[in-house]
Amino acid sequence: MASTPQRIGIGTRGSPLALAQAHEVRDRLIAAHGADAVDIEIHIISVVGDRVQDRALSEIGGKGLFTEEIEAQLSSGDIDIAVHSSKDMPTKLPDGLALIAFLEREDPRDAFISHSVKSILDMPEGAVLGTSSLRRQALALRARPDLKIVGFRGNVQTRLKKLSDGVADATLLASAGLRRLGMSDVAAALIDMSIFPPAPGQGAICVEGRIGDQRILDLIEPLRHEQTEVALACERAFLATLDGSCRTPIAAYATIDGDHISFDGTILRPDGSEAHDIKIEGRVGEAAEIGMRAGQQLRATAGDDFFKDWQ
Ligand SMILES: NCc1[nH]cc(CCC(=O)O)c1CC(=O)O
Numbered sequence: 001m002a003s004t005p006q007r008i009g010i011g012t013r014g015s016p017l018a019l020a021q022a023h024e025v026r027d028r029l030i031a032a033h034g035a036d037a038v039d040i041e042i043h044i045i046s047v048v049g050d051r052v053q054d055r056a057l058s059e060i061g062g063k064g065l066f067t068e069e070i071e072a073q074l075s076s077g078d079i080d081i082a083v084h085s086s087k088d089m090p091t092k093l094p095d096g097l098a099l100i101a102f103l104e105r106e107d108p109r110d111a112f113i114s115h116s117v118k119s120i121l122d123m124p125e126g127a128v129l130g131t132s133s134l135r136r137q138a139l140a141l142r143a144r145p146d147l148k149i150v151g152f153r154g155n156v157q158t159r160l161k162k163l164s165d166g167v168a169d170a171t172l173l174a175s176a177g178l179r180r181l182g183m184s185d186v187a188a189a190l191i192d193m194s195i196f197p198p199a200p201g202q203g204a205i206c207v208e209g210r211i212g213d214q215r216i217l218d219l220i221e222p223l224r225h226e227q228t229e230v231a232l233a234c235e236r237a238f239l240a241t242l243d244g245s246c247r248t249p250i251a252a253y254a255t256i257d258g259d260h261i262s263f264d265g266t267i268l269r270p271d272g273s274e275a276h277d278i279k280i281e282g283r284v285g286e287a288a289e290i291g292m293r294a295g296q297q298l299r300a301t302a303g304d305d306f307f308k309d310w311q
Contacts, residue, residue: 005039006219011070011079014044015155020180021205022083024103025223032222043079045070049088050155064090067208071097074208080216082208085177086201086232091240093208100209100217102232104225106176108203108253110136110196111187113163114170118188120144120195123169130159130168134270138249139196140172141272156181172196176203197251197266200235204228227256230284234291238265241295248307254287261287265294267302276302 008029012022019042026040049065064071066088073079074097086102093099117123120143129140130152137149150168152159156177163171172191178184207223209216231254238252251266261284268275278294278301299307 003037005037006033006215007039007041008081008216008219009079010040010042011045011073011082012042013047013050013066013070015050017085017156017177017181018083019044021085024180024205025081025083025207028103028223029219033219038219043073045073045079071208074210077210080209080213081220084206084208086204086206087174087199089201089206089208089236091236096211097208098211099206099232101207101220101224102228103205103207103223105204105228105231106179107190108198109175109190109193110172110198110202111175111178111184112170112172112189112191113160113186114188115163116169120147120170120191123147127169128167130162130171133172133199134247134249135199135251135268136172136196138268138270138272138275139251142268142275143195143272145272156183160186174198174202193253197253197264200239200250200252201232204232206232230254230256230261230287234261234263234287237288237291238263238295239291241292242267242299252291254291256284259284261290263290263294265291265298267298267306269306274302274306276306 010022010026012018022042029038029040047066047069070082071094074082075094112119120140125146126148128148128150130150131137132151132153140147152162152171156173159171175190178187207220234254235252239250242250249268249270254261254263262281264279266275266277276298278298280290280294282290
């Protein structure tokens with residue numbers, strides 16, 4: 001006799017990218033347990049970061065803009081898990097909640113999108129780049145101080161529309177997000193990671209759940225990707241150590257090879273005029289420790305004044 005299916009309520013934002021990610025988690029749960037064993041319901045939850053479209057996120061206040069309302073429903077038990085882009089997740093979560101799975105990371109690179117040119121370096125003198133990401137702004141200005149930056153808020157579709165409308169000559173989007181939306185073909189090129197290191201967590205979907213909710217932890221277990229988990233532990237420790245608010249341009253990327261972890265971190269001034277890089281290698285067992293050490297060393301190299309100006 002078949003047992004009653006396990007009910008799993010998934011909370012997500014309503015943007016097409018968020019929904020694609022929630023659907024991916026749903027599909028993987030079904031693949032892992034069988035369609036008859038799980039009864040999955042997707043709840044769309046409205047968040048501040050999506051409701052406010054006319055200001056840069058860094059102005060509204062930074063942390064938790066995409067997560068707060070969803071986490072409230074998770075804590076209250078209205079939903080069982082929340083699906084997010086790891087790079088949108090603050091390093092501190094509300095009491096009782098944790099990131100219980102990271103799905104295998106996709107290509108973490110940024111994509112360059114333009115109707116007129118193929119790369120940042122090909123953009124004409126003084127051309128306009130649309131982005132609201134301080135990391136992308138700082139990295140772009142580091143390579144091309146002459147570029148003009150205009151804010152580009154909204155979901156992926158909105159930003160592409162702004163580009164078509166001629167608001168900017170080019171924009172940058174995460175390759176992983178484009179792929180999940182089936183829109184990889186809009187990218188003119190993927191930008192080399194040495195010029196454009198990703199945001200901490202970029203390209204990895206994560207699942208947030210309640211600490212100690214053993215039923216859900218067991219159901220989610222098959223979705224966990226260990227190497228991604230280790231890499232993200234390192235990148236998120238780096239972010240936490242630098243106390244990364246949305247106003248500090250920070251890039252971080254950890255790669256795992258067997259028992260070896262290699263971490264690269266960068267902090268920049270928003271205008272790209274100053275940048276500090278660090279590389280630390282070690283064993284996977286010390287992933288979080290390496291991220292923390294990298295953050296501390298960069299803090300020391302850059303000096304307190306480096307952070308003072310815009311925090
Ligand atoms: N802040 C929006 C956001 N959060 C995660 C992604 C992309 C998907 C990912 O990194 O997993 C995006 C869009 C973008 O940066 O182009």
